[in-house]
Amino acid sequence: MNDARIGFILNGQPVQVEALPGMTLLEALRGPLGLSGPRFGCGEEACGACHVRIDGESRPCCALPAEAVAGRAVQSVEGLGDATHPHPLQRAFAAEQAGQCGYCLSGILVSAAALLEADPTPDEAAVRAALEPHFCRCGAQNRIIRAVLRAAEERAA
Amino acid sequence: MNLAYSLATGGAAAGRPLPGSLAVQPRLSRWLRIGEQGTVTLTPGKVELGQGILTALAQIAAEELDVALERIRLRAAATPDSPDEGVTSGSLSVQECGMALRQACAEARAIFLSVIAQKSGVPLEAIRVEDGDFLGPEGRLGSYWELAGQDLLEAEATGQAAPKPPAAHRVVGRPVPRLDLMDKLTGAPRFLHDLRLPGMLHARVIRPPARRARLLGLREGALPPGVQVVRDGSFLAVLAESETGADAAAARLASRAEWQAEDSLPDMAALSDWLAGAPAEESTVTLREAELPPAAHRVSTQFFRPFLAHASIGPSCAVALWTEAALEVWTHSQGVYNLRADLALALRLLPERITVRHVEGAGCYGHNGADDVALDAALAARTSPGRPVRLRWSRAQELAWSPHSPATLVRVEASLDGEGRLRHWRSEIIGNGHSSRPGRAASPTLLAAQYLEEPFPHPVAVNAPMKAGGGAQRNAEPGYAIPALHITLRRLTEMPLRSSALRGLGALVNVWANESVMDELAEHLGEDPLAFRLRHLEDPRTAAVLREVAGMCGWPRLGEAEGIGHGLAAARYKGSGAWCAVAAEVEAAEVVRVRRLWIAADVGQVINPDGALNQIEGGAIQATSIALKEAVAFDRRTVTSDAWERYPVLRFSEVPQVEARLLSRPEEPPLGAGECSMGPTIAAIAAAIHAALGVRPRALPFTPENLAAAMEL
Numbered sequence: 046m047n048d049a050r051i052g053f054i055l056n057g058q059p060v061q062v063e064a065l066p067g068m069t070l071l072e073a074l075r076g077p078l079g080l081s082g083p084r085f086g087c088g089e090e091a092c093g094a095c096h097v098r099i100d101g102e103s104r105p106c107c108a109l110p111a112e113a114v115a116g117r118a119v120q121s122v123e124g125l126g127d128a129t130h131p132h133p134l135q136r137a138f139a140a141e142q143a144g145q146c147g148y149c150l151s152g153i154l155v156s157a158a159a160l161l162e163a164d165p166t167p168d169e170a171a172v173r174a175a176l177e178p179h180f181c182r183c184g185a186q187n188r189i190i191r192a193v194l195r196a197a198e199e200r201a202a
Numbered sequence: 203m204n205l206a207y208s209l210a211t212g213g214a215a216a217g218r219p220l221p222g223s224l225a226v227q228p229r230l231s232r233w234l235r236i237g238e239q240g241t242v243t244l245t246p247g248k249v250e251l252g253q254g255i256l257t258a259l260a261q262i263a264a265e266e267l268d269v270a271l272e273r274i275r276l277r278a279a280a281t282p283d284s285p286d287e288g289v290t291s292g293s294l295s296v297q298e299c300g301m302a303l304r305q306a307c308a309e310a311r312a313i314f315l316s317v318i319a320q321k322s323g324v325p326l327e328a329i330r331v332e333d334g335d336f337l338g339p340e341g342r343l344g345s346y347w348e349l350a351g352q353d354l355l356e357a358e359a360t361g362q363a364a365p366k367p368p369a370a371h372r373v374v375g376r377p378v379p380r381l382d383l384m385d386k387l388t389g390a391p392r393f394l395h396d397l398r399l400p401g402m403l404h405a406r407v408i409r410p411p412a413r414r415a416r417l418l419g420l421r422e423g424a425l426p427p428g429v430q431v432v433r434d435g436s437f438l439a440v441l442a443e444s445e446t447g448a449d450a451a452a453a454r455l456a457s458r459a460e461w462q463a464e465d466s467l468p469d470m471a472a473l474s475d476w477l478a479g480a481p482a483e484e485s486t487v488t489l490r491e492a493e494l495p496p497a498a499h500r501v502s503t504q505f506f507r508p509f510l511a512h513a514s515i516g517p518s519c520a521v522a523l524w525t526e527a528a529l530e531v532w533t534h535s536q537g538v539y540n541l542r543a544d545l546a547l548a549l550r551l552l553p554e555r556i557t558v559r560h561v562e563g564a565g566c567y568g569h570n571g572a573d574d575v576a577l578d579a580a581l582a583a584r585t586s587p588g589r590p591v592r593l594r595w596s597r598a599q600e601l602a603w604s605p606h607s608p609a610t611l612v613r614v615e616a617s618l619d620g621e622g623r624l625r626h627w628r629s630e631i632i633g634n635g636h637s638s639r640p641g642r643a644a645s646p647t648l649l650a651a652q653y654l655e656e657p658f659p660h661p662v663a664v665n666a667p668m669k670a671g672g673g674a675q676r677n678a679e680p681g682y683a684i685p686a687l688h689i690t691l692r693r694l695t696e697m698p699l700r701s702s703a704l705r706g707l708g709a710l711v712n713v714w715a716n717e718s719v720m721d722e723l724a725e726h727l728g729e730d731p732l733a734f735r736l737r738h739l740e741d742p743r744t745a746a747v748l749r750e751v752a753g754m755c756g757w758p759r760l761g762e763a764e765g766i767g768h769g770l771a772a773a774r775y776k777g778s779g780a781w782c783a784v785a786a787e788v789e790a791a792e793v794v795r796v797r798r799l800w801i802a803a804d805v806g807q808v809i810n811p812d813g814a815l816n817q818i819e820g821g822a823i824q825a826t827s828i829a830l831k832e833a834v835a836f837d838r839r840t841v842t843s844d845a846w847e848r849y850p851v852l853r854f855s856e857v858p859q860v861e862a863r864l865l866s867r868p869e870e871p872p873l874g875a876g877e878c879s880m881g882p883t884i885a886a887i888a889a890a891i892h893a894a895l896g897v898r899p900r901a902l903p904f905t906p907e908n909l910a911a912a913m914e915l
Contacts, residue, residue: 146515
């Protein structure tokens with residue numbers, strides 16, 4: 046086996062990972078890099094649970110070869126904030142209690158963060174469009190939309 | 203589907219009967235522990251499924267003990283220490299576990315108070331509790347924490363301590379943020395999928411290409427180094443050091459497996475005919491006879507719903523660890539004791555040799571693959587003692603091999619007398635049972651058990667009796683005043699596709715069928731469907747939610763644009779649970795789109811209003827997805843809905859706006875909120891489609907094809 050070391054920026058820090066042949070970015074993040082936020086949902090880029098930002102763009106990483114991010118910047122939900130220093134989106138999601146089981150939320154937060162950077166004052170239609178790649182089976186979508194709009198308002202204020 | 207199944211009515215020696223699960227588990231130390239460091243640890247037998255139950259339980263305990271909510275800790279259910287509360291299902295956790303904890307905490311408080319009173323000489327009535335401190339007229343007398351070491355909770359509940367009156371509640375009835383949410387917003391490891399144990403291996407299972415299949419052999423060929431193959435009859439799994447390695451090995455092994463496969467599934471295109479003709483056991487659900495005036499108008503029709511999938515966003519997962527002859531399993535099952543019982547059967551082990559621990563999984567809406575994957579993991583790990591093994595299903599396995607909610611046919615014949623009053627209602631419900639849950643049959647219901655070298659027969663799904671909420675017959679009895687009623691159930695005795703409980707069970711089709719017939723009868727009379735319902739309602743709480751929702755949506759909504767329609771519907775969930783009414787606005791163009799939902803619910807006393815509204819709205823959105831899009835597809839061998847594109851669910855752009863309200867009933871017993879909105883949502887959407895298009899939907903989902911077929915009837 047010819048393991049290759051891949052270097053990239055993960056949540057602002059340079060990291061190196063031994064990538065097995067065929068290893069996806071999601072497996073690298075959840076395996077050797079020890080993250081839990083990016084989640085396995087389908088492995089087919091169809092549900093949104095594994096979204097991370099790659100050079101700012103929100104993308105699924107469950108079918109993306111890990112080597113594709115060599116030299117690039119990857120941000121996962123862990124890179125947004127933590128319980129002590131939450132990102133405005135995480136604060137707004139908590140304020141709106143936007144979630145039930147929570148399995149879909151890391152991907153959704155990452156897409157919402159990318160949206161607010163590109164469009165700091167989105168309307169509801171823009172939020173829905175940005176979140177279209179994401180499934181929420183528990184039915185918390187309306188709360189999630191309200192939370193994203195709330196984060197945008199609070200940032201503007 | 204739960205404890206109510208086997209629960210005797212509470213029997214304390216003195217005082218009032220013990221509520222909920224406390225009746226069968228009266229020892230207080232089974233429910234809570236007081237910590238010297240100023241914490242209270244609750245040990246409920248019910249589990250977090252994404253519904254927020256742990257937060258509601260914490261509120262109940264904080265209220266009765268008079269301690270700050272922040273002091274409450276929750277320990278996830280695990281054998282053998284947690285109280286056995288059966289399965290977390292049926293919207294019963296607040297009734298069974300919450301009320302047990304409320305009483306247990308009231309008793310705990312009374313015991314501590316009496317000890318403090320005795321010690322201090324201050325009369326009981328003069329002692330207050332403030333955030334765990336006992337305060338007398340002269341000052342502080344002590345605290346729970348200072349008495350923590352005295353084993354005061356090693357006592358049985360007596361039923362003598364009275365919980366607080368609702369008017370005194372300060373924590374219960376308030377919207378409290380979910381205790382688990384911040385972890386889930388920050389990616390903190392919290393799900394079973396995130397559990398990483400030292401030396402852990404990763405496993406995958408390879409399922410057969412047909413429901414009825416036998417593994418003949420494996421063609422020779424290299425596997426990646428370090429990979430182990432586990433085979434037991436037709437059960438096949440691989441283990442590897444990494445997820446990447448396990449996936450690669452599973453793909454390679456799948457291509458080398460030689461199966462003998464047979465057709466065993468019905469023709470999907472003629473599923474109604476199969477339901478009508480399959481062997482079945484018939485029983486009477488309700489029979490009420492009356493002398494009747496002649497019928498002036500009669501409606502006779504039938505309703506069909508396909509098999510449905512749970513379609514959780516996270517595939518089922520389990521971790522198993524063998525040590526000598528003992529097994530430890532981490533699971534997101536709804537019932538740790540039930541799972542333990544079936545694992546013991548399937549592995550031919552004593553239950554005492556197995557420890558089953560609950561860890562949160564992705565959203566659970568009923569009996570999904572959580573139990574099955576636990577047996578898969580245990581089988582995969584058996585040849586690697588000392589090494590924990592995490593086995594996660596693929597998306598295809600999750601959609602195609604979890605138990606499905608059964609296809610059902612409901613035939614209704616109802617009639618009005620000459621005065622326009624309901625006189626007779628006859629309905630027949632035909633389909634597989636709604637429970638294949640583990641821990642209840644002589645043979646294990648876990649998927650892999652039927653594929654082992656020494657296979658177990660797979661029990662055919664059953665229905666709980668009505669006193670436990672029923673299965674296929676849930677909500678079959680309309681909630682209206684009807685002099686003569688005859689409801690029968692035909693439970694199929696063959697089960698080509700494994701069926702079990704999905705949120706709402708039979709209520710999804712039965713509420714829709716009943717409410718649709720009510721609309722049709724009202725239409726015949728030229729009467730407003732709300733007025734027709736109210737005229738036949740003896741239950742004031744159903745009438746109240748209907749009136750509330752009518753007010754919310756401005757019923758009757760007349761003069762709408764072409765293609766826009768409104769409908770409303772109501773039901774009391776299970777006939778014994780929460781009341782809910784829903785109004786829907788649809789726009790019918792090429793496809794039907796649900797634009798708005800209005801919901802009014804009465805869940806009795808509300809523990810956490812925000813949590814209850816979240817559940818009610820979530821149920822309505824899931825029901826909208828079921829109404830518009832969902833059907834499990836299969837060929838004669840296996841399920842072909844094995845990817846999201848072949849089992850589409852509602853997307854963000856398709857989610858309706860929802861306005862939901864709770865009626866205030868602080869003096870009434872609390873009822874679960876998670877399922878009550880589903881049946882009325884489907885029914886209201888069907889009624890709105892009729893208002894928009896003039897066609898009454900007769901088959902779920904309400905796709906252009908099914909609506910076109912209904913137009914031709």
